[in-house]
Amino acid sequence: MGLDPGLRRLALGTLLAAYPGPVPPDWAVDLLTDGLAGHTLFGTNIHDPAQVAASTEALRAGRPDVIIAIDEEGGDVTRLAHATGSPYPGNAALGAVDDLALTRQVYAAIGAELAALGITIDLAPTVDVNTADENPVIGTRSFGADPARVAAHSAAAVAGLQSAGVAACAKHFPGHGATVADSHYELPTVDVSPAVLRERDLPPFAAVVDAGVRAIMTAHIRVPPLTGDGPATFSRAVLVDLLRVEYGFTGTVITDALEMKGAALAAGGVGPAAVRALAAGADLLCIGAKVDADLVEQVAAEIVEALSDGRLDRARVEEAAGRAADLAGWTRAAGPPTPVTERLGYAAALRAIRVEGDVTELTRPLVVQLHAASTIAEGRVPWGLGPHLADAEEVRAVAGETDPEALRRLAGDRPIVLVGRHLHRLPGGPELVEALAARHPVTVVEMGWPGRWRPANARAFVTTYGASHANGRAAAEVLGLAG
Incomplete structure (x- = not known):
């Protein structure tokens, strides 16, 4: 029935x-x-x-x-x-x-x-x-x-x-x-x-x-x-x-x-x-x-x-x-939609960037993006600096499985820009960053919720307050790496 x-x-x-x-x-x-x-x-x-x-x-x-x-x-x-x-x-x-x-x-x-x-x-x-x-x-x-x-x-x-x-x-x-x-x-x-x-x-x-x-x-x-x-x-x-x-x-x-x-x-x-x-x-x-x-x-x-x-x-x-x-x-x-202002989001993302420290002299750095899991709400959306880089090598790494000495050898005399999301709660994240920064010039880009943790000895800590395409572009521009 x-x-x-x-x-x-x-x-x-x-x-x-x-x-x-x-x-x-x-x-x-x-x-x-x-x-x-x-x-x-x-x-x-x-x-x-x-x-x-x-x-x-x-x-x-x-x-x-x-x-x-x-x-x-x-x-x-x-x-x-x-x-x-x-x-x-x-x-x-x-x-x-x-x-x-x-x-x-x-x-x-x-x-x-x-x-x-x-x-x-x-x-x-x-x-x-x-x-x-x-x-x-x-x-x-x-x-x-x-x-x-x-x-x-x-x-x-x-x-x-x-x-x-x-x-x-x-x-x-x-x-x-x-x-x-x-x-x-x-x-x-x-x-x-x-x-x-x-x-x-x-x-x-x-x-x-x-x-x-x-x-x-x-x-x-x-x-x-x-x-x-x-x-x-x-x-x-x-x-x-x-x-x-x-x-x-x-x-x-x-x-x-x-x-x-x-x-x-x-x-x-x-x-x-x-x-x-x-x-x-x-x-x-x-x-x-x-x-x-x-x-x-x-x-x-x-x-x-x-x-x-x-x-x-x-x-x-x-x-x-x-x-x-x-x-x-x-x-x-509902009425007619509001016209969209070209590049509105990118300009807004640039205004949100916060820099603690010195982001000069980052010529041709080694960019290391640390793996971060996404939530169901977020889904698997691309993030990071990669699409925006002009002249920099980028590698991916898992914080808890990466030897800092291997990254130092790969970087050679180049500075390291380390990119992550929610680094303060990423397993192995704070330890890797601080081990690198102790013996190498490291700039950290935090693209998640920043928390209160700041790495010892890092040259700079850059907060984007998000990992959208616009946030990534803004970070690359601030660091002088954008193409």
Whole structure:
């Protein structure tokens, strides 16, 4: 016996799916006709602008008001430029520059690019306050560690995106910046009082609500005084009492991907996670990246079953689907995009560079790029100085497996420029840098979250606040190595 068509359509109206490859398969379009709210685009869906525009047009054939979402944060998290790296610096660099007009301008440019391709919502900005130097998943995606600065730039970013007719989705409520675990793999705990959250983590969310943000994304984090043993995504105290009642948010609450271990393991699967998120007050359920027709039908069936057995109230699901539809309606009614300023991102990245020490006399250096793993959010996007070097040899190395004496021999009488990401927490990173610097001229380029560590005896420490294509170009220019 099949699902009740009306209930199935209602359930589909709360789901944000995804599909593999550069061309939307028939099932992805057919589900939109049946009521699916929309799809999220990932790097595997993107080859070039013309192809993306054709894909979004094909999706609109299934549903004219389809929600088409993407994670385009600039900086280290990019989908449109996953093959080369983003032409825009990310939030940490913009926070370092601390020019609100620039932040708004960069996000307006990103929004204009998305709008031109038919994308309706950007799952950005990240408005988490990165208070933990060891944070493995936020880092340079954050505007910084100061709540007031992050709040101001978060509001500017939202204003910029939405001025281009693309809905913004601020994330990750109630704040992922103090975690030292990655919610893609486990359920992180932030064991603080609501009072600490209000002072440290929540000011940016208050600012984006005041700025009229259309959507807010939940965090798969555990805050025991509010969420008990489960994630915020499943907590009515967080999504209703805190976000809607206390902070007055009236837009669409979107979940972080329910396939992430922080949600799926806590609920016993994506389907049960969808039910718990809806019951807690979420409106649009992001299933994740690895989605097929069977998974969408499975999640919809779980929601319909929950409506039948009393786990979900029909009025709650209708409210959720209505808020998703409101989001789709807003994006359809948006105005013309803002024109993009040529090389805006590269100029912004250059302004973010911070130099401690002496970067002169770096003629024909040996550039050593240390391997750094990427997070699921970032994906495997090229980074470093390599594409920008004019006259320098570059080698790759793994910090914990590299003999500093071998690098010294390879460099000979040339200075070494050592490039890394999050060097302070890279296994073997600080030890390798300091061993090299003790007996050789070494300049360090930190392209991740810098932390407090500075290497002894290094000639210079250069911070880019991100590893985008724009950040790499800026570092090469500052060091006098750019072609």
